[in-house]
Amino acid sequence: MAFEYLKSISGGMDKNAVLEELMHVYGDDVWHYAFFLTRRKELADDIAQEVFVKVYERLYSFRGEATVKTWLLAITRNLVKDHWRSAWMRRVIPFGLRRRADGGPSAEAEAMGRFVAEEVWRIVLELPRKLREVLLLHAHHQLTHTEIARLLSLSEGTVKSRLHRARAKVTQRLNEEGAQ
Template structure:
Protein backbone atom coordinates (compact mmCIF):
# COMPACT_ATOMS: atom_id res chain seq x y z
CA UNK A 1 0.00 0.00 0.00
CA UNK A 2 1.35 3.43 -0.91
CA UNK A 3 1.21 5.98 1.90
CA UNK A 4 3.02 8.84 0.16
CA UNK A 5 -0.20 10.84 0.35
CA UNK A 6 0.43 11.20 4.10
CA UNK A 7 3.24 13.65 3.30
CA UNK A 8 0.74 16.14 1.89
CA UNK A 9 -2.30 15.69 4.12
CA UNK A 10 -4.45 18.73 4.66
CA UNK A 11 -6.71 19.34 7.63
CA UNK A 12 -9.76 17.76 5.99
CA UNK A 13 -8.52 14.20 5.57
CA UNK A 14 -10.47 11.22 6.88
CA UNK A 15 -8.44 10.12 9.93
CA UNK A 16 -10.54 7.00 10.40
CA UNK A 17 -9.84 5.81 6.87
CA UNK A 18 -6.12 6.57 7.17
CA UNK A 19 -5.99 4.69 10.48
CA UNK A 20 -7.87 1.77 8.97
CA UNK A 21 -5.38 1.62 6.09
CA UNK A 22 -2.40 1.80 8.45
CA UNK A 23 -3.76 -0.92 10.73
CA UNK A 24 -4.48 -3.15 7.76
CA UNK A 25 -0.99 -2.67 6.31
CA UNK A 26 1.14 -2.65 9.48
CA UNK A 27 -0.64 -4.37 12.35
CA UNK A 28 1.55 -7.46 12.13
CA UNK A 29 4.77 -5.43 11.98
CA UNK A 30 3.76 -3.42 15.05
CA UNK A 31 2.71 -6.51 17.01
CA UNK A 32 5.79 -8.52 16.03
CA UNK A 33 8.14 -5.71 17.02
CA UNK A 34 6.38 -5.21 20.36
CA UNK A 35 6.63 -8.96 20.99
CA UNK A 36 10.34 -9.01 20.14
CA UNK A 37 10.88 -6.35 22.79
CA UNK A 38 8.52 -7.56 25.53
CA UNK A 39 8.29 -11.31 24.87
CA UNK A 40 4.68 -11.14 26.06
CA UNK A 41 1.66 -11.92 23.89
CA UNK A 42 -0.81 -10.03 26.08
CA UNK A 43 1.44 -7.00 26.42
CA UNK A 44 2.09 -6.96 22.67
CA UNK A 45 -1.67 -6.89 22.06
CA UNK A 46 -2.01 -3.91 24.41
CA UNK A 47 0.97 -2.12 22.93
CA UNK A 48 -0.32 -2.54 19.37
CA UNK A 49 -3.62 -0.96 20.40
CA UNK A 50 -1.79 1.88 22.16
CA UNK A 51 0.39 2.48 19.12
CA UNK A 52 -2.55 2.87 16.77
CA UNK A 53 -4.35 5.10 19.26
CA UNK A 54 -1.28 7.33 19.36
CA UNK A 55 -1.10 7.29 15.57
CA UNK A 56 -4.75 8.35 15.38
CA UNK A 57 -4.12 11.22 17.80
CA UNK A 58 -0.80 12.30 16.24
CA UNK A 59 -1.37 11.61 12.56
CA UNK A 60 -1.01 15.31 11.79
CA UNK A 61 2.58 15.21 13.15
CA UNK A 62 3.85 12.80 10.49
CA UNK A 63 6.34 14.85 8.46
CA UNK A 64 7.50 12.24 5.96
CA UNK A 65 11.14 12.39 7.10
CA UNK A 66 11.12 8.60 7.44
CA UNK A 67 8.98 5.89 5.92
CA UNK A 68 5.59 5.33 7.50
CA UNK A 69 6.81 1.89 8.63
CA UNK A 70 9.84 3.40 10.39
CA UNK A 71 7.59 5.99 12.04
CA UNK A 72 5.21 3.29 13.31
CA UNK A 73 8.08 1.14 14.56
CA UNK A 74 9.59 4.11 16.40
CA UNK A 75 6.26 4.69 18.14
CA UNK A 76 6.05 0.95 18.90
CA UNK A 77 9.53 1.00 20.42
CA UNK A 78 8.76 4.00 22.60
CA UNK A 79 5.46 2.58 23.82
CA UNK A 80 7.06 -0.82 24.48
CA UNK A 81 9.97 0.52 26.50
CA UNK A 82 7.74 2.94 28.41
CA UNK A 83 5.40 0.08 29.27
CA UNK A 84 8.30 -2.13 30.39
CA UNK A 85 9.62 0.62 32.71
CA UNK A 86 6.31 1.00 34.47
CA UNK A 87 5.30 -0.82 37.63
CA UNK A 88 2.20 -1.90 35.75
CA UNK A 89 4.34 -4.03 33.42
CA UNK A 90 5.96 -5.85 36.32
CA UNK A 91 2.57 -6.51 37.93
CA UNK A 92 1.11 -7.80 34.65
CA UNK A 93 4.02 -10.20 34.22
CA UNK A 94 3.69 -11.42 37.79
CA UNK A 95 -0.07 -11.93 37.40
CA UNK A 96 0.52 -13.76 34.12
CA UNK A 97 2.98 -16.10 35.80
CA UNK A 98 0.52 -16.75 38.63
CA UNK A 99 -2.34 -17.43 36.19
CA UNK A 100 -0.23 -19.85 34.18
CA UNK A 101 0.85 -21.72 37.30
CA UNK A 102 -2.79 -22.30 38.31
CA UNK A 103 -4.29 -22.64 34.85
CA UNK A 104 -5.75 -25.76 33.33
CA UNK A 105 -5.43 -26.45 29.63
CA UNK A 106 -3.75 -23.63 27.67
CA UNK A 107 -5.72 -21.76 25.02
CA UNK A 108 -5.19 -22.39 21.32
CA UNK A 109 -3.52 -18.99 21.01
CA UNK A 110 -1.13 -19.82 23.86
CA UNK A 111 -0.29 -23.17 22.29
CA UNK A 112 0.40 -21.51 18.93
CA UNK A 113 2.64 -18.91 20.55
CA UNK A 114 4.44 -21.60 22.53
CA UNK A 115 5.19 -23.41 19.28
CA UNK A 116 6.50 -20.19 17.79
CA UNK A 117 8.60 -19.42 20.84
CA UNK A 118 10.04 -22.89 21.02
CA UNK A 119 11.21 -22.97 17.45
CA UNK A 120 14.96 -23.07 17.65
CA UNK A 121 15.63 -19.95 15.61
CA UNK A 122 13.12 -17.82 17.50
CA UNK A 123 14.43 -19.07 20.85
CA UNK A 124 17.95 -18.11 19.82
CA UNK A 125 16.86 -14.63 18.74
CA UNK A 126 14.85 -14.06 21.93
CA UNK A 127 17.92 -15.12 23.92
CA UNK A 128 20.02 -12.27 22.54
CA UNK A 129 20.57 -9.13 24.61
CA UNK A 130 17.84 -6.60 23.86
CA UNK A 131 20.12 -4.19 21.97
CA UNK A 132 21.30 -6.92 19.59
CA UNK A 133 17.87 -8.56 19.34
CA UNK A 134 16.27 -5.24 18.45
CA UNK A 135 18.55 -4.42 15.50
CA UNK A 136 18.41 -8.00 14.23
CA UNK A 137 14.60 -8.09 14.29
CA UNK A 138 14.34 -4.68 12.63
CA UNK A 139 16.79 -5.71 9.91
CA UNK A 140 15.83 -9.34 9.27
CA UNK A 141 12.12 -9.40 10.06
CA UNK A 142 10.99 -5.85 9.32
CA UNK A 143 13.49 -5.43 6.46
CA UNK A 144 14.67 -1.99 7.48
CA UNK A 145 17.99 -0.78 6.15
CA UNK A 146 20.81 -0.11 8.57
CA UNK A 147 20.34 3.61 7.94
CA UNK A 148 16.62 3.39 8.79
CA UNK A 149 17.42 1.46 11.97
CA UNK A 150 19.98 4.09 12.98
CA UNK A 151 17.37 6.84 12.57
CA UNK A 152 14.67 4.87 14.35
CA UNK A 153 16.89 4.08 17.34
CA UNK A 154 18.71 7.45 17.33
CA UNK A 155 22.06 5.68 17.03
CA UNK A 156 25.13 6.22 14.87
CA UNK A 157 25.20 3.97 11.81
CA UNK A 158 28.42 2.36 13.06
CA UNK A 159 26.70 1.31 16.29
CA UNK A 160 23.87 -0.34 14.34
CA UNK A 161 26.36 -2.17 12.13
CA UNK A 162 28.31 -3.32 15.18
CA UNK A 163 25.22 -4.56 17.03
CA UNK A 164 23.98 -6.37 13.95
CA UNK A 165 27.37 -7.98 13.41
CA UNK A 166 27.62 -9.11 17.05
CA UNK A 167 24.04 -10.40 17.01
CA UNK A 168 24.79 -12.54 13.96
CA UNK A 169 28.01 -13.85 15.52
CA UNK A 170 26.25 -14.71 18.77
CA UNK A 171 23.43 -16.47 16.92
CA UNK A 172 25.89 -18.51 14.87
CA UNK A 173 27.84 -19.41 18.01
CA UNK A 174 24.71 -20.43 19.91
CA UNK A 175 23.38 -22.38 16.94
CA UNK A 176 26.62 -24.33 16.61
CA UNK A 177 26.67 -24.88 20.38
CA UNK A 178 23.13 -26.24 20.34
CA UNK A 179 23.96 -28.65 17.53
CA UNK A 180 26.98 -29.96 19.44
CA UNK A 181 24.80 -30.67 22.48
CA UNK A 182 22.36 -32.61 20.33
CA UNK A 183 25.15 -34.78 18.98
CA UNK A 184 24.96 -33.48 15.40
Protein backbone atom coordinates in the same frame (compact mmCIF):
# COMPACT_ATOMS: atom_id res chain seq x y z
CA MET B 1 2.45 3.67 1.56
CA ALA B 2 4.40 6.89 1.17
CA PHE B 3 4.35 10.30 2.80
CA GLU B 4 2.34 11.61 -0.14
CA TYR B 5 -0.38 9.16 0.81
CA LEU B 6 -0.60 10.62 4.30
CA LYS B 7 -0.51 14.16 2.90
CA SER B 8 -3.58 13.30 0.88
CA ILE B 9 -5.57 13.36 4.12
CA SER B 10 -5.76 17.10 3.94
CA GLY B 11 -7.18 16.73 0.44
CA GLY B 12 -10.45 15.46 1.84
CA MET B 13 -9.54 11.84 2.52
CA ASP B 14 -11.21 10.44 5.62
CA LYS B 15 -8.88 10.14 8.63
CA ASN B 16 -10.55 6.86 9.61
CA ALA B 17 -9.90 5.37 6.18
CA VAL B 18 -6.22 6.29 6.39
CA LEU B 19 -5.95 4.74 9.84
CA GLU B 20 -7.68 1.59 8.61
CA GLU B 21 -5.23 1.37 5.70
CA LEU B 22 -2.25 1.85 8.03
CA MET B 23 -3.55 -0.87 10.34
CA HIS B 24 -4.08 -3.21 7.39
CA VAL B 25 -0.64 -2.62 5.88
CA TYR B 26 1.49 -2.29 9.04
CA GLY B 27 -0.57 -3.88 11.82
CA ASP B 28 1.32 -7.18 11.79
CA ASP B 29 4.70 -5.43 11.78
CA VAL B 30 3.73 -3.29 14.78
CA TRP B 31 2.38 -6.28 16.70
CA HIS B 32 5.39 -8.49 15.96
CA TYR B 33 7.81 -5.75 16.98
CA ALA B 34 5.89 -5.16 20.23
CA PHE B 35 5.86 -8.90 20.92
CA PHE B 36 9.55 -9.20 20.15
CA LEU B 37 10.36 -6.45 22.62
CA THR B 38 7.96 -7.54 25.38
CA ARG B 39 7.76 -11.31 24.80
CA ARG B 40 4.11 -11.27 25.93
CA LYS B 41 1.17 -11.68 23.57
CA GLU B 42 -1.35 -9.79 25.69
CA LEU B 43 1.01 -6.87 26.17
CA ALA B 44 1.85 -6.82 22.46
CA ASP B 45 -1.90 -6.65 21.73
CA ASP B 46 -2.31 -3.68 24.10
CA ILE B 47 0.72 -1.84 22.78
CA ALA B 48 -0.22 -2.37 19.12
CA GLN B 49 -3.68 -0.98 19.85
CA GLU B 50 -2.18 2.00 21.69
CA VAL B 51 0.19 2.65 18.77
CA PHE B 52 -2.70 3.11 16.37
CA VAL B 53 -4.60 5.28 18.85
CA LYS B 54 -1.54 7.56 19.00
CA VAL B 55 -1.24 7.49 15.21
CA TYR B 56 -4.87 8.51 14.89
CA GLU B 57 -4.31 11.41 17.29
CA ARG B 58 -1.11 12.52 15.53
CA LEU B 59 -1.82 11.62 11.94
CA TYR B 60 -1.43 15.21 10.75
CA SER B 61 1.90 15.62 12.55
CA PHE B 62 3.78 13.06 10.42
CA ARG B 63 6.68 15.05 8.95
CA GLY B 64 7.92 12.51 6.43
CA GLU B 65 11.49 12.46 7.77
CA ALA B 66 11.34 8.65 7.83
CA THR B 67 9.19 6.03 6.19
CA VAL B 68 5.74 5.41 7.58
CA LYS B 69 6.88 1.98 8.76
CA THR B 70 9.85 3.46 10.64
CA TRP B 71 7.55 6.07 12.20
CA LEU B 72 5.14 3.37 13.42
CA LEU B 73 7.97 1.20 14.79
CA ALA B 74 9.44 4.20 16.61
CA ILE B 75 6.08 4.85 18.27
CA THR B 76 5.89 1.15 19.17
CA ARG B 77 9.36 1.19 20.69
CA ASN B 78 8.62 4.33 22.71
CA LEU B 79 5.41 2.84 24.09
CA VAL B 80 7.25 -0.33 25.11
CA LYS B 81 9.91 1.76 26.83
CA ASP B 82 7.19 3.72 28.64
CA HIS B 83 5.68 0.44 29.78
CA TRP B 84 9.03 -0.80 31.10
CA ARG B 85 9.46 2.43 33.08
CA SER B 86 6.00 2.34 34.60
CA ALA B 87 5.68 1.72 38.31
CA TRP B 88 3.35 -1.22 37.69
CA MET B 89 5.93 -3.04 35.57
CA ARG B 90 8.67 -2.61 38.19
CA ARG B 91 6.47 -4.29 40.80
CA VAL B 92 5.51 -7.26 38.63
CA ILE B 93 7.94 -10.06 37.90
CA PRO B 94 7.32 -11.15 34.30
CA PHE B 95 7.13 -14.83 33.63
CA GLY B 96 8.89 -16.58 30.76
CA LEU B 97 7.42 -17.22 27.38
CA ARG B 98 4.57 -19.65 27.25
CA ARG B 99 4.79 -22.10 24.41
CA ARG B 100 1.81 -22.74 22.22
CA ALA B 101 0.61 -26.27 21.84
CA ASP B 102 0.31 -26.68 18.07
CA GLY B 103 -1.40 -29.58 16.41
CA GLY B 104 0.57 -32.43 14.90
CA PRO B 105 2.55 -31.77 11.76
CA SER B 106 1.04 -32.69 8.44
CA ALA B 107 4.38 -33.83 6.98
CA GLU B 108 7.87 -34.59 8.20
CA ALA B 109 9.45 -31.76 6.20
CA GLU B 110 6.98 -29.24 7.59
CA ALA B 111 7.65 -30.46 11.12
CA MET B 112 11.41 -30.16 10.71
CA GLY B 113 11.08 -26.69 9.21
CA ARG B 114 8.90 -25.56 12.09
CA PHE B 115 11.34 -27.07 14.60
CA VAL B 116 14.30 -25.24 13.08
CA ALA B 117 12.37 -21.95 12.94
CA GLU B 118 11.33 -22.30 16.60
CA GLU B 119 14.89 -23.01 17.63
CA VAL B 120 16.19 -19.99 15.77
CA TRP B 121 13.51 -17.74 17.29
CA ARG B 122 14.20 -19.15 20.75
CA ILE B 123 17.90 -18.36 20.37
CA VAL B 124 17.15 -14.88 19.01
CA LEU B 125 14.78 -14.16 21.91
CA GLU B 126 17.57 -15.12 24.34
CA LEU B 127 19.93 -12.50 22.90
CA PRO B 128 20.51 -9.33 24.91
CA ARG B 129 17.85 -6.73 24.06
CA LYS B 130 20.24 -4.43 22.20
CA LEU B 131 21.32 -7.20 19.82
CA ARG B 132 17.86 -8.76 19.53
CA GLU B 133 16.24 -5.46 18.59
CA VAL B 134 18.71 -4.61 15.82
CA LEU B 135 18.50 -8.12 14.37
CA LEU B 136 14.69 -8.03 14.35
CA LEU B 137 14.52 -4.62 12.70
CA HIS B 138 16.96 -5.67 10.00
CA ALA B 139 15.94 -9.28 9.33
CA HIS B 140 12.21 -9.26 9.98
CA HIS B 141 11.18 -5.66 9.28
CA GLN B 142 13.84 -5.19 6.57
CA LEU B 143 14.87 -1.71 7.70
CA THR B 144 18.13 -0.29 6.42
CA HIS B 145 21.07 0.47 8.70
CA THR B 146 20.24 4.18 8.40
CA GLU B 147 16.60 3.66 9.37
CA ILE B 148 17.57 1.49 12.34
CA ALA B 149 20.13 4.07 13.45
CA ARG B 150 17.50 6.83 13.36
CA LEU B 151 14.90 4.68 15.10
CA LEU B 152 17.23 3.67 17.94
CA SER B 153 19.17 6.96 18.09
CA LEU B 154 22.46 5.23 17.35
CA SER B 155 25.23 5.70 14.84
CA GLU B 156 25.20 3.49 11.74
CA GLY B 157 28.50 1.97 12.88
CA THR B 158 26.92 0.89 16.16
CA VAL B 159 24.00 -0.64 14.27
CA LYS B 160 26.36 -2.58 11.99
CA SER B 161 28.43 -3.74 14.96
CA ARG B 162 25.37 -4.92 16.92
CA LEU B 163 23.99 -6.67 13.85
CA HIS B 164 27.28 -8.46 13.30
CA ARG B 165 27.48 -9.51 16.97
CA ALA B 166 23.86 -10.70 16.96
CA ARG B 167 24.38 -12.84 13.87
CA ALA B 168 27.59 -14.26 15.31
CA LYS B 169 25.90 -15.18 18.60
CA VAL B 170 22.97 -16.86 16.83
CA THR B 171 25.34 -18.81 14.60
CA GLN B 172 27.48 -19.82 17.58
CA ARG B 173 24.43 -21.02 19.56
CA LEU B 174 23.06 -22.96 16.59
CA ASN B 175 26.45 -24.65 16.13
CA GLU B 176 26.68 -25.45 19.85
CA GLU B 177 23.20 -26.95 19.95
CA GLY B 178 23.80 -28.83 16.71
CA ALA B 179 26.89 -30.49 18.20
CA GLN B 180 24.96 -31.78 21.21
